[in-house]
Amino acid sequence: MPREQITLECGDCSRRNYTDTKNRRLHPGRVEFKKYCRFCRKHTPHKETR
Ligand SMILES: [Zn+2]
Secondary structure, X not given: OOEEEEEEEEOOOOOXXXXXXXXXXXXXXXXXXXXXXXXXXXXXXXXXXX
């Protein structure tokens, strides 16, 4: 199964807080996760960047 490494960027402050892997077959496009941003000090939507 092809797993792709992705970087997750905070939607509010655009800082890159997380790296993760995803399954490209399950998520062919860009993914978005709600994660805690320690700069915003709250949960924000984090978007995949490359
Ligand atoms: Zn943030």
